[in-house]
Amino acid sequence: MPTVKDIMTKNVISIGVHNSVFEAAELMSSNQVGCLVIMDGEVPIGIVTERDIVRRVVAKKIPLDTKISEIMSKSLITIDPDASLKEAARLMSSNKIRRLPVLKQNRLVGIAVASDFVRNLGKKTTSEEILEAMGRYPPTFP
Numbered sequence: 103m104p105t106v107k108d109i110m111t112k113n114v115i116s117i118g119v120h121n122s123v124f125e126a127a128e129l130m131s132s133n134q135v136g137c138l139v140i141m142d143g144e145v146p147i148g149i150v151t152e153r154d155i156v157r158r159v160v161a162k163k164i165p166l167d168t169k170i171s172e173i174m175s176k177s178l179i180t181i182d183p184d185a186s187l188k189e190a191a192r193l194m195s196s197n198k199i200r201r202l203p204v205l206k207q208n209r210l211v212g213i214a215v216a217s218d219f220v221r222n223l224g225k226k227t228t229s230e231e232i233l234e235a236m237g238r239y240p241p242t243f244p
Contacts, residue, residue: 106190107183109222110204110212116141117170123159124166126150137201139210140174146203146210148174180205190214
């Protein structure tokens with residue numbers, strides 16, 4: 103059965119807690135990502151999304167040199183890489199979030215986003231691949 107580590111993105115783009123909103127937006131744009139995990143040293147403490155920047159900065163005309171820590175979502179909801187996809191989906195649904203940082207022993211190892219689940223739905227299981235391969239070769243009987 104697939105787990106979070108099977109679908110997560112391993113290369114998580116993050117930014118330091120003391121960086122500015124402008125630096126965060128620039129980093130998101132240059133890496134073509136919709137969110138950043140906010141780090142205090144090696145510890146993930148928050149997350150910021152494109153939507154956060156639009157609603158909390160642009161719509162309120164807050165200066166772009168504001169620290170990212172002032173607008174980030176601070177209640178970081180995370181999951182273990184060995185958790186089931188069902189558990190991750192429930193966590194995301196019950197908390198109304200689309201991005202779920204993945205932590206192993208309190209270290210950021212990935213992020214699971216809603217599109218990862220959709221992409222996984224189209225994948226064949228190992229059993230399906232074996233059966234398909236077996237079907238390509240007619241049985242040979244002596």
